[in-house]
Amino acid sequence: MARGGRGQNGARRSAPRNQRRVRDGDVIAELARAVREVEAAVERGRVTPAVRTKFQAVGLLVREEHARIKADAAMGDARRSEQLRRLDGVATILAKTAVRDTGLLAFLSDDAVVSDAARSLTREMLRTAGVEPTPEAPTPAEPVAAPAVPERRVVPQSVVSRQLANPFLAPDFDAVRQTTVRPRRLAGWELLGPLLSSFERAGAGASAxxxxxxPSSLRAPGGxxxxxxxxxxxxxxxxxxxxxxxxxxxxxxxxxxxxxxxxxxxxxxxxxxxxxxxxxxxxxxxxxxxxxxxxxxxxxxxxxxxxxxxxxxxxxxxxxxxxxxxxxxxxxxxxxxxxxxxxxxxxxxxxxxxxxxxxxxxxxxxxxxxxxxxxxxxxxxxxxxxxxxxxxxIDEAMPIGELMEALEQSGLTPADPGFYPAARACVIDxxxxxxxxxxVAADIPARRVADLPVELDGPTGRSIRAAERDLARRMVARYETALANRSSDLVEGIDHALVRRVARAELKDAATSTTGENVFSMVRRIGQAKAPLAADYAAQLARSAGKVVFFAKHIDVMDAAEETFAKQGIRFSSIRGDQTSTARQRNIDAFVKDPDVAIAVCSLTAAGVGLNLQVASNIVLAELSWTDAEQTQAIDRSHRIGQAEPVTAWRIIAAQTIDARIAELIDSKAGLAARALDGSDEEIASSTDVQHEALVALLTDALSASP
Incomplete structure (x- = not known):
């Protein structure tokens, strides 16, 4: 069911009712301490059951504290903003830690099973922070202890039933090819690197x-x-x-x-x-x-x-x-x-x-x-x-099976000029x-990406530009310190190798710090500042051109856009990562099927894949992704089979800020897949991430402007 303002599926969680504050404690400080301990354990590769429990407890308390702060009517706006910013810092570390060990991601999902140990630890952490949780009702003891299973491993009962129903089912080992291809001509050659390089060279313009x-038929079994x-x-x-x-x-x-x-x-x-x-x-x-x-x-x-x-x-x-x-x-x-x-x-x-x-x-x-x-x-x-x-x-070290056999039959080695196109063809085959x-689908109309520069005026815009100048000055100071400590190897003009090292160090600090301004917090602030402008433009499109898909990276940007739509009386659906599958599908169906639901407000990460939103031909990208691939995935929710009109993605870009530089870098990355898979002659952009390149550009511009 679609929502206008705060409806059924998008209602914010109310503050948790099972806790009361007994003194002016700091839950976020306790969460920051705990998440750092988890992060350190994951970095050391010591992800024990206790670490997993602590990770889940922090995740639970982050959600509860976020809901409590949002619902606290007595808290001033400045205090609320500061607390949410600190909480976002904890959540960022939590997410980055889960990326290092993706087994932890399951603890963040809506359907994750919360262990008794995690619940107990959340209560202990609240007490440490000065919050006394209300005692929970005791749960009845299990009549029979569950059998021991490996950590986080389960076997559903219906799977056991299937296995019991087929007790004599055996693997089809006889059908497995037992042939092992022993390299002859290619024995001793390192092959994986040349195989990958063969795709970079693009096969003289041939597509992959x-x-x-x-086809023998254009009909599927279902008709x-x-x-x-x-x-x-x-x-x-x-x-x-x-x-x-x-x-x-x-x-x-x-x-x-x-x-x-x-x-x-x-x-x-x-x-x-x-x-x-x-x-x-x-x-x-x-x-x-x-x-x-x-x-x-x-x-x-x-x-x-x-x-x-x-x-x-x-x-x-x-x-x-x-x-x-x-x-x-x-x-x-x-x-x-x-x-x-x-x-x-x-x-x-x-x-x-x-x-x-x-x-x-x-x-x-x-x-x-x-x-x-x-x-x-x-x-x-x-x-x-x-x-x-x-x-x-391939395996960890070399091509195997049919690929190795095909490479041997080519009669070439990486030293031969014709090896690379031949190797590329072997992989493709x-x-x-x-x-x-x-x-192959000429009837699908064209698509285009149109940039809409916006000026960030007022105190917010001035604050963002000042923060960008401070970041540049900080990197310049680091660059000059490093340069002053050198006794040799001085270069004329800007030392671009040193610039890249300084940018890398700044990026590393930004990824681990929860305080101060950095490239990530700056980009987020820019997104928040653009939110009302992007929402206004999406509303205009909806009134004049029909359904619109609105993409944002951050929840607060989605919240701000939805508030704008609600005030203007525009019905919308909200598609977010924290929804259940049923709620998400209900909102998708509302946007697709209900003519009165004008806008789908989508999370760039949660709704950027796997959805069919071809009822809309206009897309608003309120925030920039860090990759062209993520941006393309979002656009292709509408630009797909079933689309009847040309698709336009409107990128809202904050002029005269790092936002514009990021847009240029994203576009420069677009040639990678085109060259490797589509035979394009376009040069492949550097594989270094966009965040690093944005900092390199910012520092280079600052050094160039220095007298």
């Missing part, structure tokens, strides 16, 4: 797509009609191909292709690993494209799943607790959606995905393995490694499929 057969490019991939599966990096541009129907590929390969049961925000949508799509196949979704500990279903959908965030039984379940196919999520091979979710892929390949002859992503390269060509390993094309909208 394997040869696909002509729905396929587009020719979708039917081509299904035909390739029907002819025997089993591994795919499906990198079609967003909006070309990768979900349908994966489901129908599983049908063509009879790859059931099928495991589908997805981001949390799209797992409900996957179940819906399965009902549309393969209605005769039962699909089930794992939530939390999986108590509600159907162990006898053909399609099992699980999100990355809870994969850690299910990886044990999943590996032994007998899956004959595995699909990884938004596969760029596994690009960091040191993350826990990447390791779980790779482990499951290896176990499935060991048990099943020629399983169907599909990596789906419209943006396989976020920052660097190295992002390919984890995806290729998931598909079984293993199953790289990349189609562009302009080539």
């Amino acid at each position: 797509c394997m040869a696909l057969p002509a 729905r009609e396929l587009m020719p490019h979708q039917a081509q991939l299904v035909a390739a599966v029907a002819s025997g191909h089993r591994t795919f990096l499906l990198a079609d541009e967003p909006g070309l129907g990768k979900t349908a292709q994966a489901l129908l590929a599983a049908e063509a390969a009879n790859a059931y049961p099928l495991l589908v690993v997805v981001p949390n925000v799209v797992k409900t949508n996957w179940a819906r799509e399965a009902g549309l494209w393969t209605p005769h196949r039962a699909a089930t979704v794992i939530h939390g500990d999986g108590n509600t799943i159907d162990g006898f279903a053909d399609i099992v959908v699980v999100n990355y965030e809870v994969l850690d607790r299910h990886v044990g039984w999943i590996g032994d379940f007998g899956f004959r196919g595995m699909v990884v959606d938004e596969a760029h999520f596994i690009k960091n091979k040191t993350s826990q979710r990447s390791q779980h995905v790779l482990e499951l892929s290896e176990r499935i390949r060991a048990r099943t002859g020629r399983p169907l393995l599909m990596a789906l992503t419209g943006t396989p390269l976020i920052n660097d060509i190295e992002d390919f490694r984890a995806i290729w390993q998931f598909l079984g094309w 293993r199953g790289v499929v990349r189609r562009r909208k302009v080539d």
Whole structure:
């Protein structure tokens, strides 16, 4: 149900009622101390059960304290703003710590099971901070103790029932190819680096797509009609191909292709690993494209799943607790959606995905393995490694299986001039499929990104520009100190290598500090300042051009926009990361189906993937992403199959601030995927992140302006 102002799904949580303040304690200070302890433990690689408990307790208290501060009518605006800023600092450390060990992400989800130890620790932390929690009602003791299981590992009862119903089910070991390709000509050569480099060289303008057969039919089993490019991939599966990096541009129907590929390969049961925000949508799509196949979704500990279903959908965030039984379940196919999520091979979710892929390949002859992503390269060509390993094309050190065999048959080594195009072709033939909208779906109208510079006037604008000058002066001082301490290797003019080191040091400080102005807090302040201007423009679009999708990164920017829409009497839906799957889908449906719901207010991270919002042809990007890929994903929620009008994304950019520089850097990154996959001659931008490059530019400009 859509909301105007603060409706059912978007109502702010009320302040927690199970605590009362007995003295002027500081809960946030206690949270900051605790989160630093968790961060240090994760950095040391000592993530014990006690550390996990503390992480969950901090997450619970951050939410409660945020709700209490928001609801405290006696608190002044200045005090509330200061407390929320401090609390956001704790939340930032919490999120960055979870990125280091993604097994912790599950504790932040709505359906996370809160342990008794975590509840006890929250009460202890409140008392330490000067807050006395109201005693909770005792919970009845369990009549029978639960059997011991490995940490955070569960086995749903319906899975046990399936295993009992099939007691003689054995792995298909006989069908597994036992051949091992021993390098001959290529023995002793390092090959992974040259293989990755072969994609940077772009193959003389050739696009990265394997040869696909002509489709035999454009009809799906459920009677729905396929587009020719979708039917081509299904035909390739029907002819025997089993591994795919499906990198079609967003909006070309990768979900349908994966489901129908599983049908063509009879790859059931099928495991589908997805981001949390799209797992409900996957179940819906399965009902549309393969209605005769039962699909089930794992939530939390999986108590509600159907162990006898053909399609099992699980999100990355809870994969850690299910990886044990999943590996032994007998899956004959595995699909990884938004596969760029596994690009960091040191993350826990990447390791779980790779482990499951290896176990499935060991048990099943020629399983169907599909990596789906419209943006396989976020920052660097190295992002390919984890995806290729998931598909079984490489291991940690070298190409394996059919890829190694193909490289040997090429008769070339990395010392030969023709090796790179030949190697690139060998990889592509293993199953790289990349189609562009302009080539295979000409009926999808064009899209464009239009920048709308806005002036930040008044005290807020002056404060932001002053903060930017202070940041530049701080980096200049650090640069000059480093330069003064040098005794040799002086360079004429600006030392750009030193500039980059100073910017890197500043970025490191910004990532670990919760006080003072830095690039992250500055960008957030700019987003807050732009919020009412962006909302006003979205409201104008909605009145004149129809439905609008409004994207923002931060909750407070979404809140400010929604308040603007409510005051102007504009109905809207809110799509956020802290909603349940049911609430999120209800708001999506309201925007798509209700003609009176004019605007969808979306979280850039929570709603930027997996949603179909093609009822709107205008998008407002109120805040900038740090990557072109994230921005593209957001735009392609509307620019996809089913869109009838040209799509315009309106980027709101704060003129004369670092915001404008960030927009330029984001655009410079756009050439990476184009060159590696689409055969573009455009140069690949540096893989260094946009935050670093923005600081480099800020410091360089400041040094250039110095007398």
